[in-house]
Amino acid sequence: MKERHKKKITTSELEKKFDEGKEDILEHFDPKTAKVDYPVQRINIDIPQEILKKVDQEAERVGVPRTSLIKLWIAKHVDELAGENVLSPPGKGIMKPKLYQYAACPFCSKVRTMLQYKRVDYETIEVHPLKKTEIKFSKDYRAVPIYINSKGEQVNDSTQIMRSIDQEFPNRKVFQTSSAEQAKEDEWLAWSEKLVKGLPTVIYGSIFESLKSFNYITKVGKFSWFEKQMIKYSGALVMTLVAKKIKKRENIEHPDLFLKEKTDEWANGLAGRKLMGGEAPNGADIAVYGITQSVAGLRAGKIFEENKIYAHWIHQMKAILN
Secondary structure: OOOOOOOOOOHHHHHHHHHOOOOOHHHHOOOOOOOOOOOOOOOOOOOOHHHHHHHHHHHHHHOOOHHHHHHHHHHHHHHHHOOOOOEOOOOOOOOOOEEEEOOOOHHHHHHHHHHHHHOEOOEEEEOOOOOOHHHOOOOOOOOOOEEEOOOOOEEEOHHHHHHHHHHHOOOOOOOOOOHHHHHHHHHHHHHHHHHHHHOHHHHOOOHHHHHHHHHHHHOOOOOOHHHHHHHHHHHHHHHHHHHHHHHHHOOOOOHHHHHHHHHHHHHHHHOOOOEOOEOOOOHHHHHHHHHHHOOOOOHHHHHHHHOHHHHHHHHHHHHHHO
16 A cells, blocks of 8 residues: 655645634644554452343344443443432443543633533544544544534534534433523524634734644643644644734634634623523533633633623533533
8 A cells, every 4th residue: 555645735725724614634744653542450359140131131122232231331330339329321223322522622622611510421433633543533623612412323514513412311401492692692692603713813922832732632632742742833833823824814804812812702792691501501502611711721711800890600500521
């Protein structure tokens, strides 16, 4: 098999690719191939035949192998012992949902917030931002987040994933059902898209800010030291260029002021209510909180906290989620 070489690209070509809406702008920064191992430990357990018979009956009822059911029960019991009230996917064809993500991605954070609110037990897979080998199964959609639900079905796009999860796990319903509340919720969901579009101008406004943002990669993902350094520095460089393009395209002259104005808009929209959804979060609350949490610890996160009403809303959401 012939070795596949990356096509060289100039800065102007990279900017043009971004303007055209291409997702894989980091594909031109490819480090050396590194093997990633996910260690497991095999153990032997002696189980009385009478108990094993009941396990087999339950495994047959839900349609999964015996070993999968035993591992699921162990994981659930460990979570319960740790004080977490988590839900496992119900019904036949049971499997733990998977979220393919970048830890620092605001869209991925929206989905994680939804799963946290629903108390769903799920698995996260950190995607290599340069090679994206973890999502090679997805031929037509090469962005994150990608969600694999409890039936093994793939769902793309953060807001669509949130809606899908709300249907899959109907406890603690999030999305509104009345037409008036739906219209208001949709309005603020659209607003959140404008917020997240401008957010990179603050996060990646300078190479220093970009490097600080990409520090997350040194703490997550089973990547080699070389891969982490490659992702950090090449990613920071590319995203600094991207932020400049966004500033021009969205006409954001002062990124900090843009974020403060957006924070004020949300605070005014609450209009004295605890949450946008009233006493319980709606889809907009979940989405905006997820976006906000994606920059916690960064300068953008501090700007959010400067608005007292917005800061109070953050603490209300945090209390509900925890």
